[in-house]
Amino acid sequence: MAKRDILIIPDKQLRLTSEPVGAIDASVRTLIEDMFETMYEAPGIGLAAIQVGVPRRVITLDLARKDEPKAPQVFINPEVVWSSEEKSVYEEGCLSIPEYYEEVERPAAVRVKYLDREGQPQEIEASGLLATCLQHEIDHINGVLFIDHISKLKRDMIVKKFKKAQKRGEPVKPLSEDKEPSHHIG
Numbered sequence: 032m033a034k035r036d037i038l039i040i041p042d043k044q045l046r047l048t049s050e051p052v053g054a055i056d057a058s059v060r061t062l063i064e065d066m067f068e069t070m071y072e073a074p075g076i077g078l079a080a081i082q083v084g085v086p087r088r089v090i091t092l093d094l095a096r097k098d099e100p101k102a103p104q105v106f107i108n109p110e111v112v113w114s115s116e117e118k119s120v121y122e123e124g125c126l127s128i129p130e131y132y133e134e135v136e137r138p139a140a141v142r143v144k145y146l147d148r149e150g151q152p153q154e155i156e157a158s159g160l161l162a163t164c165l166q167h168e169i170d171h172i173n174g175v176l177f178i179d180h181i182s183k184l185k186r187d188m189i190v191k192k193f194k195k196a197q198k199r200g201e202p203v204k205p206l207s208e209d210k211e212p213s214h215h216i217g
């Protein structure tokens with residue numbers, strides 16, 4: 032396993048639409064292992080392959096709390112097939128937009144079709160944090176970021192800030208260690 036670098040806005044690759052995975056071969060299995068290592072190290076609770084520069088429709092999640100055993104989940108070619116009328120609001124963060132958190136409203140529950148690690152078709156109905164994370168990560172593989180769901184004014188401000196930092200060649204500050212990873216949706 033190897034930790035990979037996480038892309039930060041305004042990296043244009045984050046706007047790519049990722050391609051579906053065909054066969055789950057050795058390269059896909061290595062990608063999944065690397066994504067978990069990268070996600071745990073960050074720390075974050077979710078990661079989309081495009082965040083490490085691989086435009087494939089692969090998502091890793093682990094919503095276990097610090098005091099709970101690891102609960103890794105993999106979603107390949109995930110697709111939202113139903114979303115609830117009811118909405119919920121959650122303060123989201125993103126490993127590709129470090130140090131920025133904002134409340135985002137999304138459907139409170141979704142049903143998602145996907146392939147598991149073995150390539151078997153699965154379907155789950157998710158609510159709460161899992162529903163939020165799945166929608167956040169599925170957005171990533173469609174080139175959408177959580178800041179696209181907030182006001183244009185706030186979005187423009189945050190993008191400008193990251194563009195300036197990039198121009199100055201400043202490294203983006205690492206996420207502080209003591210923050211709950213649940214904030215860093217991925």
Ligand SMILES: [Zn+2]
Pocket residue numbers: 124125126127167171177216217
């Ligand atoms: Zn994200």
